[in-house]
Amino acid sequence: MDLLSGKNILVTGVLTDASIAFHIARIAQEEGANVLLSSYGRVLSLTTRIAGRLPNPAPVIELDVTNQGDLDSLQNRVLEHVPHLDGVVHSIGFAPEGALGGNFLNTTWEDVATAMHVSAYSLKSLSMACVPLFKDSASVVGLDFDATVAWPKYDWMGVAKAALESTSRYLARDLGPKNIRVNLIAAGPIRTMAAKSIPGFDEFEKVWNERAPLQWDVTDAVPAAKGAVALLSDWFPKTTGEIIHVDGGVHAMGA
Incomplete structure (x- = not known):
C-alpha cells in the first residue's frame, strides 16, 4: 500500500535513527514518498550520516528555522x-x-x-517558508507532547508545547483556504536525543508504564511515526487543527 506515492515530503529534525522523525522519513519512503531532510550547523554532518540509513538516499538541506536567511532561501x-x-x-x-x-x-x-522561538514560533516560520512550494494541497505535521497538564521537570518546554498547539490551530485557520492542513501528533515519551536533555525523563516513563491502557514502549518510535505518515497522506483530507494522541491512551485516563 503506497499511502504517499509520488509525494514530496520535507522532514526536519532527524538526528539519530531512534528519533520519531527518522522513522517518519523511513516509513514515508516505504510508502512511496520522495523525502528530503533538513539540518544545520554542528548537527548537519550527523543528519547526513543518519540519512544513509534510510531505505533510499535522501538529500539534506541546510535549514536553521531561527535564521530568516535560511527560511528565505528554502524554496530554492x-x-x-x-x-x-x-x-x-x-x-x-x-x-x-x-x-x-x-x-x-x-x-x-x-x-x-x-524555547518559544525554536519550539513554537518555528512551526509558523517553517510553514510559511514552505507555502510557495505547496502545489494544490499540502499537509503540515508537527510533533507534540501533551500540554494540557504540567509535567515534572518539563517546565518552560511544556509552555512552549502549549504555544505550539495554539500555533497549529491558528495556522490551520489561516492556511485552510489554501487547502493546507495543519495537525499535530502528541506522542508518548520516546528515548530520543531530545528526551535525554530533559532532567528526570525517567519520571515520564514511570507514568506511562503505570497508566497506559495500551502497553507503551519508550524505545519504539514507530507508532508515532505511522500516525504522522497517515496525516501526510490523502486519508485525512478534511482534518486540520487536530491533535492526534499516540500515547497508549494515557491522555484519556484519570489519576
Whole structure:
C-alpha cells in the first residue's frame, strides 16, 4: 500500500535513527514518498550520516528555522531536488538547560524566548517558508507532547508545547483556504536525543508504564511515526487543527 506515492515530503529534525522523525522519513519512503531532510550547523554532518540509513538516499538541506536567511532561501534549495512539496514535518524543539529541570520560577526571559522561538514560533516560520512550494494541497505535521497538564521537570518546554498547539490551530485557520492542513501528533515519551536533555525523563516513563491502557514502549518510535505518515497522506483530507494522541491512551485516563 503506497499511502504517499509520488509525494514530496520535507522532514526536519532527524538526528539519530531512534528519533520519531527518522522513522517518519523511513516509513514515508516505504510508502512511496520522495523525502528530503533538513539540518544545520554542528548537527548537519550527523543528519547526513543518519540519512544513509534510510531505505533510499535522501538529500539534506541546510535549514536553521531561527535564521530568516535560511527560511528565505528554502524554496530554492528544495527546488534543486523536487519540483514542489506535498508535506512538511516539524520535528523541532529545544529549551536551554535553565528552562528545564524544576527551575520554572527562576528561568530568565532569554531562555524562555529561545524555547518559544525554536519550539513554537518555528512551526509558523517553517510553514510559511514552505507555502510557495505547496502545489494544490499540502499537509503540515508537527510533533507534540501533551500540554494540557504540567509535567515534572518539563517546565518552560511544556509552555512552549502549549504555544505550539495554539500555533497549529491558528495556522490551520489561516492556511485552510489554501487547502493546507495543519495537525499535530502528541506522542508518548520516546528515548530520543531530545528526551535525554530533559532532567528526570525517567519520571515520564514511570507514568506511562503505570497508566497506559495500551502497553507503551519508550524505545519504539514507530507508532508515532505511522500516525504522522497517515496525516501526510490523502486519508485525512478534511482534518486540520487536530491533535492526534499516540500515547497508549494515557491522555484519556484519570489519576
